[in-house]
Amino acid sequence: MTNLFLDALAGKTGSRPPFWFMRQAGRYLPEYREIRAQANGFLDLCYTPDRAARVTLQPIERFQADAAILFSDILVIPHAMGQTVDFVEGTGPKLDPIQTTQDLLALDPGKILEKLAPVFETVRLARAELPDEVALIGFSGAPWTVATYMIEGGSTRDFNTVKSWAISNRQEFAIMLDLLVESTAMYLKAQIDAGAQALQIFDTWASAVPASDFGDWVINPTARIVSAVKEHAPEVPIIGFARGIGSRLPDYIRGTGIDAVGLDSSISLVEAANDIQPICPVQGNLDPAYLLSGGAEMERAVTDVLEALSGGPFVFNLAHGINKETPPAHVERLAEIVKNWDSSA
Numbered sequence: 001m002t003n004l005f006l007d008a009l010a011g012k013t014g015s016r017p018p019f020w021f022m023r024q025a026g027r028y029l030p031e032y033r034e035i036r037a038q039a040n041g042f043l044d045l046c047y048t049p050d051r052a053a054r055v056t057l058q059p060i061e062r063f064q065a066d067a068a069i070l071f072s073d074i075l076v077i078p079h080a081m082g083q084t085v086d087f088v089e090g091t092g093p094k095l096d097p098i099q100t101t102q103d104l105l106a107l108d109p110g111k112i113l114e115k116l117a118p119v120f121e122t123v124r125l126a127r128a129e130l131p132d133e134v135a136l137i138g139f140s141g142a143p144w145t146v147a148t149y150m151i152e153g154g155s156t157r158d159f160n161t162v163k164s165w166a167i168s169n170r171q172e173f174a175i176m177l178d179l180l181v182e183s184t185a186m187y188l189k190a191q192i193d194a195g196a197q198a199l200q201i202f203d204t205w206a207s208a209v210p211a212s213d214f215g216d217w218v219i220n221p222t223a224r225i226v227s228a229v230k231e232h233a234p235e236v237p238i239i240g241f242a243r244g245i246g247s248r249l250p251d252y253i254r255g256t257g258i259d260a261v262g263l264d265s266s267i268s269l270v271e272a273a274n275d276i277q278p279i280c281p282v283q284g285n286l287d288p289a290y291l292l293s294g295g296a297e298m299e300r301a302v303t304d305v306l307e308a309l310s311g312g313p314f315v316f317n318l319a320h321g322i323n324k325e326t327p328p329a330h331v332e333r334l335a336e337i338v339k340n341w342d343s344s345a
């Protein structure tokens, strides 16, 4: 059975590019909001396998993407290590921030596989329901991005707390990254064992890392996760998505050992085709604002991406997650354009 998505990650160029969208499950879909309303909060939804699996499958039923992504969140890792994590309606995640060495040493990666068992069950249920030609993607956050939430206690604009903590407590921050490398590698391996056929590692806030720390905070921790996962399952491709890192992409790709790279919309199509695609398969990079806007502007922008990148190994995606105000009809139109694209024309 051919799977366009796994073929593209293996470096092949097919009859048309495969596609999926970051945050393809979520609040822009009425069927998601309905299940979300039945759950007792967001984490409860992540830990209720039959519901989480239904949410994983919803976008596939609606627009037949070539890959489904496990419905969960990057913050289940700190939660499973014992940190208090809450998702507050309308304001995003809230964590009891790690401030002292004592807070750090209280984190326990020892029971995460037990605590995250419902997530692995979600993977099993979703895989069992999906047709063979649709791949199931597992995911995690990268250590740096997860650490920003653990130390800031939630979302941040300036990253001042996490950066100054990491700089003034280098040894402790290295221990924190080690804990995240260890727990994330275990978590991703267990997702593979449950049925995930590809993985994406989200380093959403990589652009906040000073160039002088990029090796220690971004490349090295991700490389250690990639090598641990590869030792366990060399056949499972890993996509790295380090948002906003621009000229550091080649170092990130080569230094981490990822199989394919997600591109944000700061990367021009010329750079993507000439500088990145010769190194590895690329995924991206329609800005979600075009999808939100829809119409002729969206159609032109989608065609530009397809023309620039579909001649080589390529997975069509957005540059970041779907905005929650996006009309589902725009997403359906986008899916139709990609499905009708002929890469050989």
Ligand code: 1CP
Pocket: 021, 022, 023, 024, 025, 026, 027, 036, 042, 069, 070, 071, 072, 073, 074, 075, 087, 091, 092, 093, 139, 141, 154, 155, 156, 202, 204, 321
């Ligand atoms: O109440 C709700 O429904 C909450 C909204 C929501 C959703 C739908 C959150 C809270 N997480 C998710 C699901 C989710 N998160 C997925 C599921 C699969 C899919 O893509 O369809 C994935 C892959 C994530 C990953 C995630 N969570 C990232 C990395 C990707 C990205 O978007 O940059 C990050 C940074 C988070 C943290 C997070 N989770 C939720 C919120 C509101 C946030 C904060 C985002 C921020 O700080 O801006």
